[in-house]
Amino acid sequence: MAQTFARFLHKSLNPAYRLYKLKRRLRRMGQDWHYKRLRTEARTLESLFLNERLTRLFAGTPPRLHERYYRDYVSRRWSVEESLRHIHDHYRFLLDRFPPSLLDTLAEGELSLWSVQYPAMTAEVRLVLLTRDTIRNEGEFQLVLFIDGVWSHALGFLFQRHADGSHSALICRNQGCIGQHERVKEFRKCHAQLAPLFLLMDSLIALLSFLELDRIRVIAPDEHYQTPLGQARLEALYRQAFEPFQAQPSTDGRSTIQLPLTEKPLEDIDRHHRKRTQQKRLAREQMRQAILQRLEKLSTDTAAAIPLAA
Numbered sequence: 011m012a013q014t015f016a017r018f019l020h021k022s023l024n025p026a027y028r029l030y031k032l033k034r035r036l037r038r039m040g041q042d043w044h045y046k047r048l049r050t051e052a053r054t055l056e057s058l059f060l061n062e063r064l065t066r067l068f069a070g071t072p073p074r075l076h077e078r079y080y081r082d083y084v085s086r087r088w089s090v091e092e093s094l095r096h097i098h099d100h101y102r103f104l105l106d107r108f109p110p111s112l113l114d115t116l117a118e119g120e121l122s123l124w125s126v127q128y129p130a131m132t133a134e135v136r137l138v139l140l141t142r143d144t145i146r147n148e149g150e151f152q153l154v155l156f157i158d159g160v161w162s163h164a165l166g167f168l169f170q171r172h173a174d175g176s177h178s179a180l181i182c183r184n185q186g187c188i189g190q191h192e193r194v195k196e197f198r199k200c201h202a203q204l205a206p207l208f209l210l211m212d213s214l215i216a217l218l219s220f221l222e223l224d225r226i227r228v229i230a231p232d233e234h235y236q237t238p239l240g241q242a243r244l245e246a247l248y249r250q251a252f253e254p255f256q257a258q259p260s261t262d263g264r265s266t267i268q269l270p271l272t273e274k275p276l277e278d279i280d281r282h283h284r285k286r287t288q289q290k291r292l293a294r295e296q297m298r299q300a301i302l303q304r305l306e307k308l309s310t311d312t313a314a315a316i317p318l319a320a
Contacts, residue, residue: 034082055098063110064101066117071141082147084168084182085233099171100150107177107221109309121308123153123213123301128200131193133157135213135301140166147235148183153210157197162190163206165214170227178225179218182234184251202293203286211255212294215269216301220309223269228252230263 022028059068083093104113115121116139125134134156140149149166156162166183184207186194194206201209214226231244248265256272257265279287 038082055094058098058101061105063105063113063117067113067139068141069117070119071139082235084147084149084180085229086235087233096168096170097150099177100168103169103171103177111311112305112308115308120154123216123304124209124297126201128197131158131197131200133197133201133209135209137213137217149180152183153213155206155209157190157193160187160190160193162187162194162197163210165207165210167214169223176225177223178227179214179223181214181226181228181252184248202289204290204293207251208254208290208294209297212298213301215271216298217305218269219298220302220305225269226255226267227260228257228265228267230265232263 121137
């Protein structure tokens, strides 16, 4: 608590942060005015949400949920109209491609995709609706790694429709939890030294395989809402985070990850690292297969709760 207050005080006294907050407030005032003019787009989005399954999906969310669809949503490049269109495309995709039983399970709360138990700790990856979180501008879904019931890392995303009619997952958030370093360090010792992001990315890859999608896009650092507070640092973090997944930069500043990933031949890896590499690859493949099997089970089983194997 003391650390959180100290960080808040430090930011509050920072002139750059105060200017950032002022600009954001002015932007929101303009967005409020603009939203009132978008009668057609707003009605289209609201009519989509009258769908029975989406109504259930949003039953437990806070009031005035519509505000998140035009206020600082995902990308600083998007206008209010574009934000509404991307939200519409995302939920249209859910209705068209997600099995009804999977949506029903999500409507009841967080969806547990994978778990593992060690003598000293447990870990679990859940698919969570961001509408039930305090984060309102970084996608519609997030994959969260919980260690001993405490969230340690989150990956936010939404499904984006492209001009040719295809879809991809757009990653909008990659964030670790402050104060979880030691807990994560102990977990990595138990689980093939895999970093939390690898577990979440493998979970996303398994989900996309289930939905028959073959592309992941990563939002450009310069369109992220945290960019004004440190663009160089954010660019370095994104580059370091997604390079291991063969992310290729695009002309729009975003990175593209094409699936399936191609692995470097073991013969090209230093012999001192081969055994560790094999262990990591085996752990990752087992996780992806376990998630895929669970999703397939959920899509055919009408029961809402399916026990996880330890």
